[in-house]
Amino acid sequence: MNSVLLSISLMIAMCLLRLPVPVALIAGAIVGGLHSGLDIHESIGAINDNLSEGAQVGMTYVMIGAFAVALARSGLLDMLADKMSGAVSRGVKSSSLKWGLFSIFILASIMSQNAVPVHIAFIPVMIPPLLTVFNHLKIDRRAVACIIACSISVSYLLLPTGFGAIYLFEILLPNINSSGADYGLVVQAGQVPKAMFLPVMGIVAGMLVAVFITYRKPREYDDEITNKMVFRSEATKLKFKELMFVIAAVAVALICQIEFDSLLLGAMIGFVLLSFSGIFTWQQQDDVFTEGMRMMVQIAVIITIASGFAGVLNATGEIPSLVEATKALIGDNKAVGALLMLLVGLFITIGFGDSFASVPILAPIYVPLALSLGFSPAATIALLGASAALGDAGSPASTISLGVTSGLNADGQHDHIRDSVIPTFCHANFGMVLFAWIAALVL
Structure with a gap:
């Protein structure tokens, strides 16, 4: 059996058995390395030698988590929820309020990935106080789950700032270029968002x-259950000085992303500015930072170890033989090849629920395979970028689906699997498979 295929199969099986993803990645890497003829020291060495690339992204995630929690402490989202609840009591037309809420969720989801990179931190802060409003308007919470999950996915897969900059330029782009170097493939940063446009339209x-x-x-x-379970405090009115610090922190984070190509630096300076704002006391800094780190550390660790996993796949030297075997099975049928790559990517990402970590696992196989089948550089980007993202919205272990449930299930009336996972899986992924498949054939 091919060692690369063995590593990935074992890793997926362990994830589906609900073993911790880092354990599955390390175990799969070592078993694959040993099967290929590497000894235990060489296998572990291959993991260690490739951790640095993932660790850089992981550090950014940790700092973003701290920045997100600090922003959440500002009370801005509580104020918004209070305004919307007040609109209901004032008798604002239901249809106008419903579409206004949906628009706010789309905007908040987009900003949470790009302009104000707080990831999912806004969901458990913003949504619970609005559940009574949802009940009054008789909004199906599954629709809200799909709106938030799809909007978050669209944001980081297409817009090149914040988490989008991490996914498109710090993970997808270097992995494509490193995996395609032996085939003469050189992709420029500007090509990546353009290639991802059509697949994202499927979402x-x-x-x-x-x-x-x-x-x-x-x-x-x-309503009675919601009123018992959801405790909404009165929205805090920010002082002028605190508001200025919040605006400055957000502006600095955005400027550093664009000017210095460093979300890490922007999030760090933003956190420091909020520390001086008075939103939380100086003594609470460690607690805020620790809470943010705890929120993001799982993703950071998975991304770091996934880079080591990809390093072992390369060290086995069996990627070319797997590519040739797959190509022989598919033949010259590009349509079948593209569809299989997308479905396999969906299966892998569902296993551990993170598209950022999927890229370094899929790239060493997908890029050579796509190029050997005659796909263009743009089609190769679309195939890898979409394959790694499929399943992120809709995996039971995904931070997106978990974040959505944490907000909508605050009163115990929104089931994680039936009301978050299944709806977001069907609506985010089916469309993306179709549109990404078309993109691979026409680009």
Whole structure:
């Protein structure tokens, strides 16, 4: 059996058995290395030699987590929830309020990945106070789950700032170039968002289907349960000085992303500015930072170890033989090859629920395979970028689906699997598979 195939199969099997993802990655890497003829020291060495690339991204994630928690402490999202609840009590037209809420969720989701990179931290802060509003408007929470999950996915897969800059330029781009170096492939940064446009439109299409077709009908929830379970404090009114610090922190984070190509630096300076704002005391800094680190550390660790896993796959020397065997199985049928790559990517990402960590695992196989089948550089980008992202929205272990559930299930009336995972999986992924498949054939 091919060692690369053995490593990936074992890793997926262990993830599906709900073993911790880092354990699955390390075990799969070592078994694959030993099977290829490497000894235990060489296998571990291959892991260690490739950790640095993932560690750089992981450090950025940890700092973003601290920045996100600090921003959440500002009370801005609580103020928004209070305004929306007040609109209900004032008798604002239900349809206007419903579409206004949906628009706010889309905007907040986009900003959480790009302009104000707080990832999923806004969901458990923003959504619970609005559940009584949802009940009054009879909004199907599955529609909200799809809106937030799809909007987050679209943001980091297409827009080149914040998490989008990490995914497109710090993970996808270098992995494509390193895996395609032996084939003469050199991709420029500007090509990546363009190649991802059509696959991302599949997610947009899925979100529209969820809102206007699948979950458009009213759905009843128990107001009494919501009122008992959700405790909403009065929104804190920010002082002028605190508001200025918050605006400055957000502006600095955005400027550093664009000017210095460093989200890490921007998040760090933003955190320091918020520390001086008075939003939380100087003595609470460690607690805020630790809370943010705890929120992001799982993703950071997985990304770091995934780079080591990819290093072992390369060290086995069996990627070319796997590519040739796969090409022989597919033949010259590019349509079948593209569809198989997308479905396999979906399967892998579902296993451990993180598209950022999927790229270094898939790239050593997908890039040579796509080029050997005659796909263009743009089609190769679309195939790898989409294959790694498929399953992120809709995996039971995904931070996106977990974040959505943490907000919508604050009163115990939103099931993680039935109401978050299945709806977001179907609407985000089916459309992306179709549109990415078309992109691979036309680009």
